[in-house]
Amino acid sequence: MYAFASRVFPLCRSITGNGVRETLGEVAGRIPLEIHEVPSGTQVLDWTVPEEWNIRDAYIATADGRRVVDFGESNLHVVSYSDHVRQDMTLEDLRPHLHVHAERPDWIPYRTSYYTRSWGFCLSRNQLDALEAGTYEVVIDSTLAPGALTYGECFLPGQNEDEIVLTTHVCHPSLANDNVSGIAVLTELGAALAGLPRRFSYRLLFIPGTIGSITWLARNEGRLSRVIGGLVIACAGDSAPLSYKRSRRGETPVDRAGAHVVGRSGGRILDFVPWGWDERQFNSPGFDIPVGCLTRSLEGEFPEYHSSADDLDLISADRLETALQATLEILDVLEHDRTYRNLSPRGEPQLGKRGLYRGLGGPDPGTEQLAILWVLNQSDGSHTLLDIAERSGLAFSDIRRASDALLEAGLLAGAP
């Protein structure tokens, strides 16, 4: 995943344009991906698909032609969706178009202006301080014109048509944790899910933030009743512990699975707030689809957020891997959470004669033994395996292993 992240990091993504297409091309090299192009001007819910933005070059140069700010060095230097500009300006006139980081003199901030026509440059405070009064050549060689909004969709059918939606945003330029890390983890998740048996169907969406989920929701309203929940994956590579942010409803299956897995990993469980990434759109009251959020840091929570310091040094292969594994564990809970009935419910069955009990009595039952006793005690048709895991304080995986052993011993059966 780190190598994949390194490959897509340099691309200049925005909410539309060729940077998104090139990124989706990399994803399509790893998993089957359907690319959708939605024309500018298409009405999507309360929004309109904007014109497509592309940029070739941008710089601020001194009178003698020296580039003092250069898009070629960092694609953060240009405010995303900046208008085309080619003019000579005094520093004084240019100044309102220059943005620096509020706290760190050596970091370039990341700024956008998608829905208000404008233009600007981002640079470090050190760069700004070095600019001398005088006239500069200011060039942004961009086009904002009718085109399309591009997103990618990977559908993995399961035994039944109930779908789980997994999304990540593909609209940020060279920012590693937010959100090259999410793109890498979701891509690899798709590859892993493709190789697993699936009870549910999975739909992986690689979409620009906000307008992407708005667009997908608008184009798929007929399908939404099948979506039982989902996850937004983002900021998966920094050094913070894992976080699970609940959906609006707060206690749905995906929330309980997310809280169980992330809670046991030592991570944070956060209540829903209508701020964050594309979960906001799924959790709007007219849809109310329970989509949670799997991250490490939240947006705005790490100092490097939305600056040039969110680079490939901020993320690591290990942390991408544990984020992927946690996501797979959450989906494993969803896939295997079932309700069973104890077939020998009056008193404990004699486990010893079935090889499920230690012979020589001693003080400590051990996790395996306890898990068996919990499953037997709680399997009256009204508690799922996750209920049992939560009540017992044991891991879902231990409870599931116990239920498998009891099924094999004929002591358990699926409840209607």
Place this chain on the structure above:
Amino acid sequence: MYAFASRVFPLCRSITGNGVRETLGEVAGRIPLEIHEVPSGTQVLDWTVPEEWNIRDAYIATADGRRVVDFGESNLHVVSYSDHVRQDMTLEDLRPHLHVHAERPDWIPYRTSYYTRSWGFCLSRNQLDALEAGTYEVVIDSTLAPGALTYGECFLPGQNEDEIVLTTHVCHPSLANDNVSGIAVLTELGAALAGLPRRFSYRLLFIPGTIGSITWLARNEGRLSRVIGGLVIACAGDSAPLSYKRSRRGETPVDRAGAHVVGRSGGRILDFVPWGWDERQFNSPGFDIPVGCLTRSLEGEFPEYHSSADDLDLISADRLETALQATLEILDVLEHDRTYRNLSPRGEPQLGKRGLYRGLGGPDPGTEQLAILWVLNQSDGSHTLLDIAERSGLAFSDIRRASDALLEAGLLAGAP
């Protein structure tokens, strides 16, 4: 309010008598007040209105006519409802009738004997210790005779007939925090409410403790079905933070409003106990009217409670003012808590084109933006503004401001 408090502080109030009438006269100088006189002997619920008590003078004097304890110096010196006395007594015989403060040698305690005929003097331990053996002239020039129980009622009609009852007790003599402070705050609250638009009707009661609320309840049983809740206001001037004591039911609108406002002010939220002031009568099981209590210290909680040290130095103008403002805020929540419906509930509406969103993307949404997103997200017809304030952790006032902006933008409508 402090000036008002200073004016009524010297009056010798009890549960009946001219001290109450003079106090109500001061209140009537500020707000419209109906004075009720209920004859002694009237049966009120399980109680009987007692005879009226008035006192002109009282003292203990030495053989040579020197007053060693003098009602003229402090009206706490006489046990309230003391019988008429005029006799010479040895110190030894007098002793069982003398009460001192259990802990502080320089404080005069406050004692009453409303329902058991008795008489007595309260004095400081220093005064008692200075008394020499010998014979004293003991005079209590009081009358306990058929008369009336007096209380005041200020009714402020609103758009609908649902009533909120606001009460304070007017039966304590020269004690500042308990409860000249409550009388001052309730009077000023009446003046403020009179000048505000009102959805609910308000009934302010200035009543003697226990027997006063018993009497009002007995005489207004036909009206009680309209009373949706209320507040007792007392001990509003001392240096303790604000307290809200819940009603018996515990989670009614007045409780939630009280807990929200007082909780956010850094004050205490206390569960109902059947001990305190007149909320006890409203919250009795046969009425079960949810009346909470807004105070600073509770009764019995501050060392100066029911002693001569509860004087005008114990209360301050600032603290009376913040108690008044908190009460107004609680009533503001009750007045404006409504349920709305998001008219663009599928996805977030595009706020930018309606001037409700910042143009240039940055990390921190700010309270105003968050409040708008919360109101949109939760307004599905099942959450009130107070529900949203509590879930979001924002102030009711912020949420209400957001709902006003969204109403104006046509994105919100009242739910049925």
Place this chain on the structure above:
Amino acid sequence: MYAFASRVFPLCRSITGNGVRETLGEVAGRIPLEIHEVPSGTQVLDWTVPEEWNIRDAYIATADGRRVVDFGESNLHVVSYSDHVRQDMTLEDLRPHLHVHAERPDWIPYRTSYYTRSWGFCLSRNQLDALEAGTYEVVIDSTLAPGALTYGECFLPGQNEDEIVLTTHVCHPSLANDNVSGIAVLTELGAALAGLPRRFSYRLLFIPGTIGSITWLARNEGRLSRVIGGLVIACAGDSAPLSYKRSRRGETPVDRAGAHVVGRSGGRILDFVPWGWDERQFNSPGFDIPVGCLTRSLEGEFPEYHSSADDLDLISADRLETALQATLEILDVLEHDRTYRNLSPRGEPQLGKRGLYRGLGGPDPGTEQLAILWVLNQSDGSHTLLDIAERSGLAFSDIRRASDALLEAGLLAGAP
């Protein structure tokens, strides 16, 4: 109780055999006890009553006849249910049959092998280390043969047929806290209950662990619908504070009574786990009879657990007595928890004229006064005395005393 405990301590109990019979004989000397003998081979639920085990002697002796391990010194020396053995063995061959304590070199561990045919000795690590290589005479003079499983039952009828089951396990040899202490407390509890008026019927069971409750449940299925709950009593004599472990259902009357009494004593309230003693069988999902557990330490929780250090020095007369009193208090709550109706529910009744209120007003109501006000306030037919005790934070006994006074004053009546 300590004397009783000392008397039964030396007996070599197991899940069957004469040690159990002799122990039940001691119990029968104090309370009326029906002895049941259930033949080996009887099918009981998923189990079969095992053969009866008795032991006369056992030892390991050196070639010169010196007993280096001797059952006569401690009945823990033999693994319970060991097969008959009489042979000469090298230390090397004997070694797999020798068990020592994992942590303490001077303690003999306690081991059993009820359902897997086997044999073995337990000894201290010091004893083991002192054994020299060579040949030993190894003798276990035991019989495992068709016989019976023995248990004792004491039934105390009450005003109605609803039963409370009280059990303790009688299968451990010379171990004082686990569970001579439980046998002593349950016996004395029977004697105390026999002398009290009883609303409920009580059934005291002195049974071998697991197989005993399985057997009783199998033989009494027709009666189980009358069993409203119960308690397992065990480990009642060590120095840990009292513990109440909830039943599977968690909030039944016995759970609430147990949590109230043990919680107020400063003890621990523990959630149900399907590990422990015979509560496991009652709480199995097919029966779901709410049986809690009253202990000091839990099984496995004290270092001396299942070792020779669990001797008579570990328990004390005082601690047995407070465990007995707590159990009686729990049963007192169950016996007397009722719902009442305040007959003067509108406002507070005037308590003074009924002698239920102090004459001279002062600041602190005192527990007695508060309890009266709480009972009046909450007795609307929907709260029991225990509900009121829990809401008020007062003891059930204080609330019950208040309800008695109010009943006598005609202010309270039983609710339908």
